[in-house]
Amino acid sequence: MDLNTITEVVRRPPDRPGADWREGDAWLAGGTWLFSAEQPDLRRLVDLTSLRWxxxxxxxxxxxxxxxxxxxxxxxxxxxxxxxxxxxxxxxxxxxxxxxxxxxxxxxxxxxxxxxxxxxxxxxxxxxxxxxxxxxxxxxxxxxxxxxxxxxxxxxxxxxxxxxxxxxxxxxALRKHATHRRFTLTRLGRSTVFLIGTRTPGRSDLMLTVTAGTTRPVRMVFDTLPDAPTLQQSIDVIPTDVWFDDPNGTPAHRRHLTKHYAEEIRRELSAGGTP
CATH class of the missing domain: 3.30.465.10 (Uridine Diphospho-n-acetylenolpyruvylglucosamine Reductase; domain 3)
Structure with a gap:
């Protein structure tokens, strides 16, 4: 989309950009969202790709x-x-x-x-x-x-x-055991829920990350692998207003999927796969 309010594009900003930042500026990198919608409040784009990080x-x-x-x-x-x-x-x-x-x-x-x-x-x-x-x-x-x-x-x-x-x-973190579960309404659709579980080698801990189904990431950390009821209760205490609601899923649907996949992750990361 043409952004017809833009009057200037800074192609070669200084190595430490931002000193002359002013209202109406936007950082430009890939621009895949920036150029996909009208941006009536923007006047200048500052191109970060030229810094070659x-x-x-x-x-x-x-x-x-x-x-x-x-x-x-x-x-x-x-x-x-x-x-x-x-x-x-x-x-x-x-x-x-x-x-x-x-x-x-x-x-x-x-x-x-x-x-x-x-x-x-x-x-x-x-x-x-x-x-x-x-x-x-x-x-x-x-x-x-x-x-x-x-x-x-x-x-x-x-x-x-x-x-x-x-x-x-x-x-x-990169050396942990890890597994994930993700659900979409269509094969190549946006994530309705996206969960990742990790476990430290040689330990029975569990870190569960819940995203897509919530408006912000939620992390649950257990020093020892929880049993199924404890894990389910931990998901139940996520505040109601944190669950996301859009055409890809209602909060209740996302909570249900999260509890289902969290148990699968718990079993997969448990020693010997015992429930």
């Missing part, structure tokens, strides 16, 4: 994902063999409801900052215990837990002019 930096500490990394490049990444939770990266990419054009242009940071319930990069980041590095216009930097970043449907903790610079996934 490294898309993927694996190390002994884990994986650093640049905010402008495309979904295409993330999907093509081959995790080290000892990152047993590494396949969750490709699984999350495959959860996108997108055309090949979006797949090749959409960015990890853009999906996270859109903060939609079904954002699969949000699911991946929370399940893998990521932290986000945020840059403010005044030059300061802060780091937030991925779990705390999204606060509701299309809402997050970003302040005006602040941007997501990188996603940092720790190595210990």
């Amino acid at each position: 490294a898309p993927l930096v694996p190390s002994d500490k884990g994986l650093e994902i640049g905010a402008t990394c495309t979904i295409r490049d993330l999907y093509a990444f081959t995790p080290p063999a000892d990152w047993t939770a590494g396949p969750l990266i490709a699984t999350s990419c495959e959860a996108f409801l997108s055309s090949f054009k979006v797949w090749n242009a959409a960015t990890v940071g853009g999906n996270i900052c859109m903060s939609l319930p079904a954002g699969p990069m949000i699911t991946m980041a929370v399940a893998l215990e990521a932290r986000y590095e945020l840059w403010a216009p005044d030059g300061t930097t802060r780091t937030v837990d991925a779990l705390d970043f999204v606060t509701g449907d299309h809402r997050n903790t970003l302040t005006p002019g602040e941007l997501l610079r990188r996603v940092e996934i720790p190595a210990h």
Whole structure:
């Protein structure tokens, strides 16, 4: 879509952009959402792709994902063999409801900052215990837990002019045992619920991440594997207003699916698969 209110595009911002941020500005990365709808309040776009941030930096500490990394490049990444939770990266990419054009242009940071319930990069980041590095216009930097970043449907903790610079996934999370469950109304549809469970090797703990069915990510952490009733009760205490309601599912439907798939995840990650 043509954005006929835009009067300027900053093609080569400084390495630390944001100092001259003003009302009516927007950060431009993939632009797959930005150019899909009218943006009557915008006057200027600041192109982040020209900064050429490294898309993927694996190390002994884990994986650093640049905010402008495309979904295409993330999907093509081959995790080290000892990152047993590494396949969750490709699984999350495959959860996108997108055309090949979006797949090749959409960015990890853009999906996270859109903060939609079904954002699969949000699911991946929370399940893998990521932290986000945020840059403010005044030059300061802060780091937030991925779990705390999204606060509701299309809402997050970003302040005006602040941007997501990188996603940092720790190595210990990438070395966990992991499994997932996802439900859609159609084969290639938007996620109605998307759950990921992880367990530390050599331990009987469980971390369950619930997304898509809720307006913000929900994380449940158990030091020891819970029995079925305890897990179900933990889901029951999710506040009513946190369950998402749209044409892909009612809150009651999403709660039912979450409880069903959570039990499957619990059984799969339990030692010997005992109930």
